[in-house]
Amino acid sequence: xxxxxxxxxxxxxxxxxxxxxxxxxxxxxxxxxxxxxxxxxxxxxxxxxxxxxxxxxxxxxxxxxxxxxxxxxxxxxxxxxxxxxxxxxxxxxxxxxxxxxxxxxxxxxxxxxxxxxxxxxxxxxxxxxxxxxxx
Numbered sequence: 001x002x003x004x005x006x007x008x009x010x011x012x013x014x015x016x017x018x019x020x021x022x023x024x025x026x027x028x029x030x031x032x033x034x035x036x037x038x039x040x041x042x043x044x045x046x047x048x049x050x051x052x053x054x055x056x057x058x059x060x061x062x063x064x065x066x067x068x069x070x071x072x073x074x075x076x077x078x079x080x081x082x083x084x085x086x087x088x089x090x091x092x093x094x095x096x097x098x099x100x101x102x103x104x105x106x107x108x109x110x111x112x113x114x115x116x117x118x119x120x121x122x123x124x125x126x127x128x129x130x131x132x133x134x135x
Contacts, residue, residue, distance in 0.1 A: 053083070055108075057092050060084045 009017070028034045038047065052073050058070045066080050086092060 039081065056080065056083050057087065057095055058108075060087050088121070089101055 025034075025037070028037055034056060042050070052075065055073060055076060056069060056079070059072075060080070060083055066084070069075065069080050070077060
């Protein structure tokens with residue numbers, strides 16, 4: 001978990017920094033600039049944390065079982081449950097609207113599930129229907 005200083009910024013300073021940060025992100029014109037900016041700004045650990053959160057959001061939205069998510073992403077059940085609860089209150093609607101346009105995430109979830117279930121008995125038809133998977 002990232003370390004955050006216990007010394008709080010004033011609300012005014014925090015707001016100005018936040019506005020400048022998001023304005024800077026918005027102004028990046030190319031994919032290369034955006035990737036370069038994030039690579040300069042975030043450590044590998046911070047990038048991995050954000051990537052895992054996105055994958056978690058997609059996997060919870062696709063109703064992938066918590067145990068599968070836990071084993072795949074190496075996340076705690078508490079973290080998974082927290083994001084699952086947030087997804088039920090539609091807090092991830094912007095993320096999901098964007099990710100639903102990119103079928104790569106759905107394919108990735110399918111690949112993960114196939115890899116984890118390889119060699120296990122196949123699911124019953126009732127379970128597959130509940131999860132919205134093809135029979």
